[in-house]
Amino acid sequence: MTDPRLRAGLLQIYEDLAQDLTRLAPVCDLSGRCCRFKEYGHRLYISRTEAELLLQDGLPADATVNEDGCPFQKGQLCTAREKRPFGCRVYFCDPKYAGQAEILSEKYLAQLRELHRETGTPWDYGELHVFLQEAASRAALGESSEVIPPPQ
Ligand code: SF4
Secondary structure, eight states: OOOHHHHHHHHHHHHHHHHHHHHHOOOOOOOOGGGOHHHHTOOOEEEHHHHHHHTTTOSOTTOOOSSSOOTTEETTEESOGGGOOHHHHHOOOOGGGTTHHHHHHHHHHHHHHHHHHHHTOOOOEEEHHHHHHHHHHHHHTTSOOSOOOOOO
């Protein structure tokens, strides 16, 4: 991520979300279901900026990249916890939390879009596997598997 304002703003959004989640206190039972997209009928959408952060150190070794799940999941756990995208952070199965993810998503995705506008960064939003496949293709060519920012 070339613009430090973008990185700092994204990390601040993650921090602010964490504070909201502390207040709401949804329970995670570590089932790992949220990361097995096909099995549980999920789709995970992220911004290119988040993909850049997630893939800062590249894909996991021998990663299988497809629509079925996330290659950062090992067992039931996320191996990219510090860099995981917003959609991973906001999602909980806890029935007492029902409806909250939508409210928080509306609030923070608006902020993320505004951050892109302020920094002159194109808004590019899509399914996780699209960004991961892009990175895997680059890695297969012997290039860095980091996500490349779009031209300004
Ligand atoms: S980044 Fe982590 S939390 Fe998000 S889908 Fe992948 S394994 Fe799950």
